[in-house]
Ligand SMILES: NC(=O)C1=CN([C@@H]2O[C@H](COP(=O)(O)OP(=O)(O)OC[C@H]3O[C@@H](n4cnc5c(N)ncnc54)[C@H](O)[C@@H]3O)[C@@H](O)[C@H]2O)C=CC1
C-alpha cells in the first residue's frame with residue numbers, strides 16, 4: 001500500500017438532504033478537517049448559512065451551529081473548494097431519468113457527470129473522489145474516464161461510500177451508523193485512498209463497523225440495501241390486504257413473524273405505501289440494470305416491489321371512496337400529513353401525493369394539515385402529478401392545525417405518522433364531523449378502540 005493521505009480539507013459537491021447533514025457530522029467529529037459544502041443553488045446555500053436550515057431533521061440545527069464558521073462552510077464557490085480539497089464527496093441528486101433511453105427506470109447521471117467535469121477542470125493535484133450519491137453499479141468507471149479525458153496530470157482515486165441514513169433520524173444514523181461502507185480499487189493506490197477515508201470516519205465510528213470492499217460491491221450494495229428494505233414493506237403491505245379479508249391483524253402478524261430472529265422486527269410496519277426520494281428510484285434503477293445485463297427474471301422479481309407499493313396507495317384511496325358510499329364529490333376529506341414519513345419536511349414520492357391526487361380527481365374537497373411541509377411544496381407536488389392550479393384553488397384548503405382540517409369533514413385520512421396525530425382532541429373532532437364520522441388510518445397510529453367507542457367508523461390498514 002502507498003501512504004494514505006491525512007485528509008485536511010474536504011469539499012462536498014451537493015448541499016442537499018445527504019450532503020448537508022453528512023458533512024455537518026464529519027465537521028463536528030473532525031475539528032482538524034475543514035469541510036466546504038458546495039452547491040450551485042444559491043438560495044439553498046443561503047438557507048444553510050441562516051437559522052432556517054433547508055432540511056428539517058431533529059438535532060441538525062445543533063450539529064450545524066456547533067461547526068459552522070469554524071471548520072464547516074456552506075458556499076457556492078465550488079471551483080475554489082475543489083482546488084483546495086484533498087478529498088471530494090459527490091453528493092448530487094441521481095433521480096430517475098424522465099426522458100430518452102431508460103426513461104422511467106434508469107438513473108439520470110447528468111449531475112454526476114457535471115460534477116466530474118467540474119472536478120477535472122479545477123483539480124490541481126492528486127484528489128480522492130468519493131461517490132456519496134446512490135448510483136448504478138460501475139459508475140466509478142464512467143467518472144474515472146471523464147476525469148482522465150479532461151485533466152492534464154490528474155491523479156485521481158475514485159471511491160464508493162454510499163450513505164445509509166434515513167430522513168427523520170439522520171443525525172442519530174450519522175452519529176452511530178450500523179456500518180460505513182467504502183469501496184475502492186484493489187491496487188496499492190486504491191487501498192491507500194480507502195485508508196485515508198477510513199481514518200476520517202474512525203474519528204468517531206468503531207473500526208469494526210467500517211467495511212471495505214471492491215468498488216462494484218460497494219456501489220451495488222447500496223441499491224440492494226434499499227431494495228431489501230422496500231421489499232419488506234411491500235411484503236407486509238401485501239399481507240395487510242389478506243388480513244383485511246380474513247380478520248387477521250397485520251400488526252399482530254408482524255409481531256409474530258418479527259420475533260423470529262431470522263426475520264427481525266424492523267421495517268414490518270404496514271402503511272399506505274412507502275415513499276421517499278430513494279426506494280422507488282433505486283429499485284427501478286436495479287430493475288433497469290438487471291434488464292441491461294440480460295436478467296429479465298431478476299428484473300421482474302424486483303419490479304414487483306414497486307408494483308405492490310403502487311397498488312397499496314391506490315387501494316387506500318379506493319377504500320375511502322367506496323366507504324363514503326362510492327362518492328366523495330363535493331365532500332370534505334381532512335388529510336393529516338403530507339411528508340413521506342414523520343420528522344422530515346421532505347415529500348418526494350410521498351404516498352400522500354398520490355392519495356390526494358386520486359381524491360381530487362374524484363371531486364373531493366381536501367383540507368390538509370402537515371406540521372412541516374410548506375404550501376408551495378404541496379402545490380408543486382400536486383402539479384407534478386397532473387393536478388392543475390385551478391383544481392387546487394377550488395378543491396384544496398391548507399389548514400394550520402389537524403383539528404381545523406377535520407372540521408365539517410365526511411372523512412379523515414392519516415397519511416403521515418406525525419406523533420401529534422396520536423393525541424388529538426378526538427371528542428371535538430367527532431363533534432365537528434359529518435356522521436358517520438369515518439377515519440382512515442393509513443399509518444395505524446391512532447387509538448382505534450377508543451375512537452370506535454366515541455362513535456367513529458375506523459378503517460385501518462390490515463385490520464379485518
Ligand atoms: N435523501 C436521502 O435520505 C438519501 C439520499 N441518498 C442519495 O444521495 C444523493 C443526493 O440525495 P439528496 O441529498 O436527497 O438530493 P438533493 O436533491 O437534496 O441534493 C442534491 C444537491 O446537489 C446540487 N447539485 C447538483 N449538481 C451540482 C453541481 N454540479 N455542483 C454543485 N451542486 C450541485 C443540487 O443543487 C442539490 O442541492 C442521491 O443520489 C440519493 O439517492 C442516499 C441516502 C439517503
Ligand SMILES: O=C(O)[C@H]1O[C@H](OP(=O)(O)OP(=O)(O)OC[C@H]2O[C@@H](n3ccc(=O)[nH]c3=O)[C@H](O)[C@@H]2O)[C@H](O)[C@@H](O)[C@@H]1O
Pocket residue numbers: 134163164165166167168226229233266267268269270271272273274275276277278279340341
Ligand atoms: O437511500 C435512501 O434514501 C435511504 O432510504 C431509506 O430511508 P428513508 O427513505 O429516508 O426513510 P425510511 O425510514 O426508510 O422510510 C421510507 C418509507 O417507507 C415507509 N415505511 C418504513 C418502514 C416501515 O416499516 N413501513 C413503512 O411504510 C416510511 O413511512 C417511508 O414512507 C433507507 O431506510 C435508508 O437506509 C437509505 O439511506
